[in-house]
Every structure is written in structure tokens, then in C-alpha cells.
Amino acid sequence: MKLVILISGRGSNLQAILDADLPAEVAAVLSNREDAKGLQLARDRGIPAHGLAHTGFANRAEFDQAMMQLIDRHTPDLVVLAGYMRILTDEFVQHYAGRLMNIHPSLLPSYPGLHTHARALADGVKIHGCTVHLVTPTLDHGPVIVQAAVAVRSDDSAETLGARVLVAEHQIYPLAVRWFVERRLVVSNDGKVNLLGDKGSEQSVFYT
Template identity: 65%
Template sequence: MKRIVILISGRGSNMLSILDAVAAGVLPATVVAVLSNRLDAPGLAAARVRGIPVGVIDHRAHASRESFDSALAEAIDVYSPDLVVLAGFMRILTDDFVLRYAGRMINIHPSLLPLFPGLHTHRQALAAGVRVHGCTVHFVTPTLDHGPIIAQAAVPVVDGDDEAALAARVLVQEHLLYPEAIRWFVEDRLSLVNGRVRLAAPQCLSPGLVSPTCPSS
């Protein structure tokens, strides 16, 4: 069974959706640790309640980004994970760190990439006047929020939406999409072909998910 390490910086709502999927038997994997760069991350307590080993690598204790990333990699490698999952991990990672886990580190971003990378995605979407917004699961590469796209889920932008309302609608889809995309990975159904994701599956679309990346034939 594949081993997963989850990285968080805050409440860990996507982490909880992954742990729920594992507990329900929907996601055939083992979450071997939850690590954070913040001692006060609420998600750590939630993971402890579920019996998941947790750890903190405080970025403030390191003089450089490289030093922090080295300590983080050391903490991750103790658990020999098959997959590193970023779930609201609010750190920009160095190229060396990203390349260390190339092809086995994924992230979820609250926009339909390549639209609206970076922070404040819902504010960006509203300012741009788009009628469709959503979230993206992608492999992590040295270029921030630009890795090969694994799957996306879309939501409508409704007249009168503010950031909070739009964020809540997207978050519902994040909690559906992320465990599903991780399941594809742990079942060895994902592959990268010329920098693009291919999903080997007779039926790619699951209920509640929109526009996952699937073979054209």
C-alpha cells in the first residue's frame, strides 16, 4: 500500500478530506505523517486525534529557505513516502527540494490553472469577471503553480458572489477532487507523457468532478 506524507500550514481541511477517504476505504493508501511549518497549525491537532504521527519544522528557526527545505526533506524521508501531498502548505519551495520529489509531489490550487496562480485567487477571479472558476490538482515543479495538470473541478461564478462565497463553493470541489486524484496516483493509473498527464481508466469522470485529464481515446 502506498505511503503518503501530507504537508500543511493551517487548518488542514483538504488533509481531513484525504484522511476521511482513507478511513472509508475509498483511498487505498496509508497517511504515515502530517508535517507542518507552523506549530500552531490547527490541522496538527486534527491529525493527532486520528492517530496520525505529526511533526513541525518551524521555518522561523532557519536562516534561509535552503536550510528549511533541507530540514523538511530530512523529516519527510524518515517516513519513506511514495507521495508527498501539499494541502495548504504555504511555503515557496526551492528548486532542489521540488526536484528531489519530482513526479511524486502534488498540490491543489484554488483556481483553474493556468489562470490565477499565486495568492488571492478568488479575488483575482472576481476582478477578471470570469463566469467559471474552480480548482486544480497538479504535479509540483520548480515553477510556482504551473506543474502538469492532473485534474480540475469547475464551479459557476454567481452574480453577487464575494470572495467568501466563491471560496466556499470551490472548497467543496477541492474536497472531492483531491482524494480522487490521489487515488489515481496510488493505483498507478497516472503517467506523465511529454510533460502532460495521462490517466489510464475506462471511465475518468467521477460524480461531482468536472474535466479531469483523461485519454482522448
């Protein structure tokens, strides 16, 4: 299978996916920021990388159209959002329906949107974490593939909690991509993701 990975920043989840030695080709890494550090990470590994600045477009729809054209040049089987900080248009999401994956720094459906760690701390939750899911038009929604739960410590700040959640992200995102590539993910009629294979050897919730 062929992957196209979208980033907006340093590309730490991109690096985790590349380091996982998945049985797939990363056909391109694209960003909405021309200065995204992750683009150089891709180039250093011989992967085509391109920045398309969203600031050069009149609106979100025009930018998404241009990004879709870039993505489709590489005919991906899966589009991976790895720290891609853009709200997607419905047209974009529907174009890649069933083959668009995202990771979010909370245990969805709790804390969609931004500032998830600070919000979790403000609410006094004891368990936080991250979620890999298939993308639907509703923001930070869609069938959950895998989650990692991270214990909240009494002395945590948003930064320390976020750092531990990021470690968990690097563990579960390559796993979710691998399951997709191995054709082990099936969405049931009730909208839930089922994992095919040996039920005793894999799990979809991790505790760190």
C-alpha cells in the same frame, strides 16, 4: 503506498483525504507551523504529526533541507501539499519529482499565486475553480491531473466563491491521490498527465 501530507493551517483538505479511506498509509502529517490545527487532527487519528517552524531558519533553503529530512524518515511514495503555504526551493521540488502533488484554488494556468478568488471576480470571469497538479520548479505550474469548474455568481464575494471552490477541492484532491496510489497517472512525453483505465468511468474535469 505511503503518503506524507504537508499543511500550514486547519487541514480541511487533509481531512478530506483521510475521510476518503484511500488504499494507502498516511505515514505522517508535517507543517511549517507548530500551531497548525491540522496537526491535532492527525494526532487524533493516530498519525505521527510534527510542526517545524520555518521562522527558526536563516533562509528558505535551510528550512527545506530540514523538512526534507523529516519527510524522508517516512520514505513516502507521494508527498501531498494540502494547504502548505510555502514557496518551495528547486532542490526540494526536484528531490520529490514525479511524486509531489499540490492543489491550487484556480483553473491553472489562470491565476497562479495568491488571492485567486478576488482576482477572478475583478476580471469578471464566469467560471472559476481549482486544479490538482504535479509540482515543478515553476510556481503553480506542472502537469494538470484534475480540475473542478465552479460557476461564478453575480452576487459572489471572494469569501463566498472561495467557500464553493473549497468544497470542490475536497472532492477532487482525494480522487487525484487515489489515482496516483492506484498507479493510474502517467506523464506523457509532452508533459501531460494521462489517466489509465476505463475511459468511460472516470473524468478529469468536474463541474459544480
